[in-house]
Amino acid sequence: MTTVKVNINSIDKVKGFVNAIARFDNDFDLVAGRYVIDAKSIMGIFSLDLSQDLELNIQYDRDIEAIMDAIKDYTV
Numbered sequence: 810m811t812t813v814k815v816n817i818n819s820i821d822k823v824k825g826f827v828n829a830i831a832r833f834d835n836d837f838d839l840v841a842g843r844y845v846i847d848a849k850s851i852m853g854i855f856s857l858d859l860s861q862d863l864e865l866n867i868q869y870d871r872d873i874e875a876i877m878d879a880i881k882d883y884t885v
Contacts, residue, residue, distance in 0.1 A: 811867040813877070814885040815839075818859045822883065827851050829879040836868035 817826045827849060830837050837848035841863050846853035848865060857863065862885050867876060877884075 813865045814862045815865045815883045816862050838866040840864040
């Protein structure tokens with residue numbers, strides 16, 4: 810598992826982020842405090858406090874370089 814800090818503090822960033830990770834088969838979780846949601850769920854993401862940085866847990870390390878390249882605009 811790989812963990813990365815991301816910042817998706819606007820509606821456009823949320824849509825772009827979900828579109829960037831949706832093409833990968835990996836499981837992605839966003840962690841904000843004690844809340845963990847599926848990072849591919851737009852509705853789930855909007856239930857979090859987006860004013861703070863979030864932790865993105867990438868469950869499998871396959872395609873990790875391609876994933877990191879796809880989310881580079883959102884990493885902190």
